[in-house]
Amino acid sequence: MLTIIAWRNLWRNRTRSLIITTSVALGMWAGTFIMAIYFGMGEARLRIAIDNEVSHIQVHHPGFADDKEAKYNMPMDSLARVFQKIPAIRAFSLRSVTTGMLATTSGSQGIQVNGVDPAAEQATRGMQNFVQDGDYLDPAQRNRVLVSTKLAKKLKLEIGNKIVLTLLDTANNITAGAFRICGLYHTNNAPLDELNVFVRKTDLDRLIGTDGRAHEAAILLHRDDDLDPVFQQLKQALPQLQIERWQEISPETALVLSSLDTYSLVFIFIILLALSFGIINTMLMAVLERTREIGMLMAVGMNKLRVFGMVVLETIMLAVIGAPAGLLAAWLTTLWLGHTGINLGAIMGESLRDFGYAPVIYPVLPWHNVVQTMQLVLLTAVVAAIFPALKALRLKPVEAIRT
């Protein structure tokens, strides 16, 4: 019956309760929607990191991480044999990677040269899709190079221009080759773009003497969930090599994901804090208005625990009934915008790309966070209830009743 009383009391001042309920709904809607945007950004960032940048797993020679020297390489055929036996692996790319100088008539710049198999590189990270101008690397054409639009702009390069790459070979001797720019690419990660050029692996191997060897193996899996099992499998199969998951290769991505989680919770928390003041105020007024009634109840034998419970129950109801409506609205908004996407690029220009984000965000409702949010709402309600409930307890029946 306490529940019935609390529920009916809630609607004694309909307008007031509706205002609070609506605020909670709006707050939940905004909070959850912002959370969905954050989460969508995180998901997109994760997809970019895995699908276009670092893949799920990378394998290196243990010395390579500290010193990107050409001599720290691995035998291609034995790697390929291991990878081909694991069905969870969707594609892999074996690369020769070395640092060097890119020189043109107008200047030079330190860069990383990636020698790739064009088809494998397409299969693991969709490299061809990022070509903005000109052509992707042609497996049949010698000494072609793919540079980023950003670098091209900086060094005033154009398609068809010749550049010279100066590199160190496996014996640390300086070697150089002339390459013709076949195309300009542009990924979602502008800072990386500026540092990387792509050539055919065979061309690079010829220059630095790494035929049949690779510095880097990038592995794309069918499913994110296979990450850890495959990781363990590879560690066993290739004990002498350094095996890393995307979290280790790109710790900033992992960090961004966890901080987006934190941000959205902080955001929700601030909203709830604001709402709790409204709730407390409303309930204080409700208690004040019912001074006589509460005094009478205490006089006839309702103990403090029950009085407390009655006020808490009413507060929780007040706080909680608006939440599902807000969550539903957020869900619908997310469903709709998750389809069309929000083009933040239109507002923020290229700056999102500079941080490695795609400009169009597809909000995603993170269910575990929604559950967390509901728990937070409940917690807020309980906390907000304490003050008004204590106020009710402090009433003295004689004083409350005296007319």
Added chain:
Amino acid sequence: MQTVIDAHNISKVYNPDTIPVHAVNSVHLHLNRGEFTALVGPSGSGKTTLLNIIGGLDAPTEGQVVINGINISELKPNQLINFRLHNIGFVFQAFNLIPVLTASENVEFIMLLQKRPKAERTRRVHELLASVGLSDKLNVRPSQLSGGQQQRVAVARALASRPQFILADEPTANLDSHSAATLLDIMEKMNREEAITFLFSTHDQRVIDRARRVITLVDGRIENDSAATQIRH
């Protein structure tokens, strides 16, 4: 005769540190089971204060209240609430009922606090509301009842807990004379037929006339007690 209320040397001083008001002065009051007693006196004579002290709603400045052998001044706050719940029925001048509950829910509520079984609650709600003549108002909220009807629900509610006695502070003060008479009829009938003990305050002569014992309070002192007078005669 079994003693129900034994108030011994009760005094109450409000605002003892600023402007002291001696609301009740050295009152001795003794009530037996089955009494139908009126506490009368002009406004400000201390009736409410005395009833509140007897009902355990207020603490006396001096003296002791013993109900059914239990010294209620010694009870802890929550024990006192529980004691009131099981031993005393209250009817106030107004605001007796929970506005969001129907008449029957208001009566049932007190039994729920006592944790009585559902079957007993339902049966008793019907019985009691019938005995106060409100069988047709079971599902009506207080706001749709007249003042007299509300007070009758309050009497039913007070009885629902099967208390030792019922304290009623000016229960007819807000009622017209017809409603007041009906309420008194009901209280009298319960007292006569079920030996329910009533102690009620009033300054309405027509109500006073219905009481079997009349205690007159003036300036917080008992000026006259018809029981004592009768004994002297």
